[in-house]
Amino acid sequence: xxxxxxxxxxxxxxxxxxxxxxxxxLIAVVSIxxxxxxxxxxxxxxxxxxxxxxxxxxxxxxxxxxxxxxxQIYFLYFxxxxxxxxIPEIQTGILALMLNSGxxxxxxxxxxxxxxxxxxIEAGVSSGLNYVQRxxxxxxxxxxxxxxxxxxxxxxxxxxxxxxxxxxSVMELTRCGQTMTSERFMxxxxxxxxxxxxxxxxxxxKALADWSQRKLIFxxxx
Amino acid sequence: xxxxYFGRLMEIFPFFLKGLWMTxxxxxxxxxxxxxxxxxxxxxxxxxxxxxxxxxxxxxxFVRGTPFVxxxxxxxxxxxxxxxQLEAFTAALLAMAIMGSAFICEIVAGGINSIPKGQWEAAxxxxxNGIQKLRLVIIPQAMKVILPPLVGQYVLxxxxxxxxxxIGIMELTRVGWVTVVRIPEGLMVFTLVGFLYFIISYPxxxxxxxxxxxxxx
Numbered sequence: 001x002x003x004x005x006x007x008x009x010x011x012x013x014x015x016x017x018x019x020x021x022x023x024x025x026l027i028a029v030v031s032i033x034x035x036x037x038x039x040x041x042x043x044x045x046x047x048x049x050x051x052x053x054x055x056x057x058x059x060x061x062x063x064x065x066x067x068x069x070x071x072q073i074y075f076l077y078f079x080x081x082x083x084x085x086x087i088p089e090i091q092t093g094i095l096a097l098m099l100n101s102g103x104x105x106x107x108x109x110x111x112x113x114x115x116x117x118x119x120x121i122e123a124g125v126s127s128g129l130n131y132v133q134r135x136x137x138x139x140x141x142x143x144x145x146x147x148x149x150x151x152x153x154x155x156x157x158x159x160x161x162x163x164x165x166x167x168x169s170v171m172e173l174t175r176c177g178q179t180m181t182s183e184r185f186m187x188x189x190x191x192x193x194x195x196x197x198x199x200x201x202x203x204x205x206k207a208l209a210d211w212s213q214r215k216l217i218f219x220x221x222x
Numbered sequence: 223x224x225x226x227y228f229g230r231l232m233e234i235f236p237f238f239l240k241g242l243w244m245t246x247x248x249x250x251x252x253x254x255x256x257x258x259x260x261x262x263x264x265x266x267x268x269x270x271x272x273x274x275x276x277x278x279x280x281x282x283x284f285v286r287g288t289p290f291v292x293x294x295x296x297x298x299x300x301x302x303x304x305x306x307q308l309e310a311f312t313a314a315l316l317a318m319a320i321m322g323s324a325f326i327c328e329i330v331a332g333g334i335n336s337i338p339k340g341q342w343e344a345a346x347x348x349x350x351n352g353i354q355k356l357r358l359v360i361i362p363q364a365m366k367v368i369l370p371p372l373v374g375q376y377v378l379x380x381x382x383x384x385x386x387x388x389i390g391i392m393e394l395t396r397v398g399w400v401t402v403v404r405i406p407e408g409l410m411v412f413t414l415v416g417f418l419y420f421i422i423s424y425p426x427x428x429x430x431x432x433x434x435x436x437x438x439x
Contacts, residue, residue, distance in 0.1 A: 066377070066423040067416040068384035070395055075416065078408025163289030167388060174291055187299030195288045195296065202287030 006186060010193050013180050020176035021197055027090070027172060028159045031097035035158065036151075038098055039105025046110060057106070064103035070164055072096050077168045093165035101158050108154060112147035113139055145216040152209035159201055173197055227407045231414065234401065241397030242418050248393060249380045249422070252315055256322030256379060257372075263323055264330025265356060278327065285324035290385050293317050298389045314386035322379045329375060333368035334360060366437050373430040377423050384419070394418055 010017075045057035064072070073096040080092060087095075116139050124134040166175035177194035181187045266274045267282070285293070297320070298313040308316065337360050345355040387396035398415035402408055 062424070062427070063416070063420065066381075066427055067419045068381040068395065070384040070387070071398070071412055071416050071419060074395070074399060074402070075408065075412035078402045078406075079412060080408075082406065082408050160289040163291045164385070166291065174289065174295075177292070177295070181295075181299065187295065188303055191292055191295045191300065195284075195292050198289060198292065199284070199287040202283075206287075 006189050009180075009184060009186055010189050013176070013190075013193075016176050016179065017173070017193060017197065020171065020173040020194075023090075023171060024159070024162055024173040024201075027094060027097070027162050027165065027170070028155070031094050031101065031162070032155055032158060034094065034098040035101035035105055035154075038102030039109060042102055042106035043109040043113075046106060047113065061103045061106055064100055065107070069096065069100050069161055070167070072100055073164055073168060089168045090165070090170045093162070093168060093170050097158060097162060097165075100161065101154060104154055104157075105151065108150045109143070109147055111150075112143035115146050116142045148216050149209055149213040152205065152212055156202060156205045156209065159205065160198065163198070224407065224410070227405050227410060230405050231401075231407070231410060234405075237401070238394070238397055238414060238418065241392060241394040242422075244391065244393040245380075245383055245395075245419075246422065248311075248314060248318065248383045248386065248391070252318035252322055252383070253376055253379060255315070255319045256326050259319060259323035260326025261330050263327035264334065267327055267331035268334040282324045282327060285321055286328075290317070290321050290382055291388060293321055294386060294389060310389045310391050313389060314383075314391050317386065318379070318383065321382065322375070325375050325378070326372065329368055329371045330364075332371075333364035333366075336367045337363055370430055370434040370437055373426060373433055377426045377430065380423050380426070381419065 042057050042060060045053040046061065048054055073093065076092050076096050077089070080087065120138055120142070121134060124138045129137065162172060163174040165172055166178060169175065173194055177190040180190040184190075263278050263281070267278045269275065294314070294317045297317045298308070298310070301308055301313070341359055341363065342355065345359040350358060383393060384395040387393055387399065390396070392400075394415055398411050402411045405411060
């Protein structure tokens with residue numbers, strides 16, 4: 001079993017894994033930022049009263065949530081060239097991750113906003129605040145405490161989801177494991193190393209999420 | 223040109239239905255096994271025994287900390303190296319069971335932990351033994367907390383079956399992937415694939431939303 005585990009090969013491939021780690025990190029950071037923007041826009045459309053932007057937002061969120069990410073990645077990867085758009089795989093991947101996480105983030109933000117008590121909004125109205133002021137001064141500050149921990153949880157999901165980009169040959173962490181397997185045929189060494197790196201990322205992000213949970217969610221919301 | 227490809231796509235539509243059948247089969251078998259294992263592990267995780275708790279905790283951390291693709295590769299490529307020969311289908315089911323049960327375990331443990339201590343004490347003083355306490359008192363009450371996220375998790379598991387296509391199982395996503403090589407209309411092919419997934423998972427999403435509203439009331 002693990003008796004003939006070959007650490008020398010892992011050391012030999014370490015530079016490759018580190019570049020993979022770096023590109024996983026870059027993909028994750030870029031997609032998280034873009035997904036956050038997408039999520040905020042989609043959520044604003046979703047909760048607005050204007051039908052012409054509300055229904056497309058609902059359709060977008062529900063379609064993304066009920067189809068697998070892998071299908072969405074393939075949809076863009078094989079679909080964009082037929083539209084005449086030829087973009088590098090890594091950008092296709094980031095686009096897919098952005099659209100996917102954006103929908104989930106929109107739902108997380110909406111749940112946060114809905115968690116604010118109805119009476120708070122009424123109080124805002126009777127204080128003579130307009131819609132934007134109510135959002136900015138009353139709802140969002142309270143919603144933030146409820147929203148941040150699940151948002152950080154979504155980041156963990158996104159990092160793990162980025163492993164699927166290896167299937168459209170983006171050179172990230174999982175792809176490095178595949179490369180090493182095909183060059184040396186040592187799947188145990190390759191994929192356990194990959195798993196180890198993902199675990200490191202997971203524990204860092206998890207610590208951050210737990211910390212924010214302690215810090216924010218029990219903060220009294222008045 | 224598009225209508226030509228559309229005709230071709232309709233010709234091979236039965237192929238897609240076969241993929242859908244395979245996806246449903248994998249999804250169904252793994253949902254059942256994941257629920258069973260997940261409940262058992264969840265009970266361990268919420269038990270008083272520190273060793274059991276720690277062991278299940280390590281397992282859950284390993285599963286939650288690594289992507290599902292990597293887990294499939296570990297099951298499919300590494301087990302044979304250690305002398306355990308698996309067919310792709312069995313490997314896929316095994317990987318699904320390992321992954322899903324860890325997530326369900328957390329949901330179940332959360333539900334059981336949400337039950338106040340007094341209920342346990344009341345059950346003990348009524349003379350119920352360990353299994354009876356869980357079966358008659360704790361689990362029925364915990365179900366209210368468990369059920370909505372459990373159905374949500376089912377949706378995620380069904381969607382995750384798409385990833386087992388990487389080890390060559392002819393399920394829906396793989397069918398799309400094979401088709402797109404012959405019919406170079408990516409948008410059309412994967413719209414169809416996505417639509418078929420939508421048919422399975424959207425009713426479950428609605429059910430999950432409904433349960434969430436009902437259980438909250």
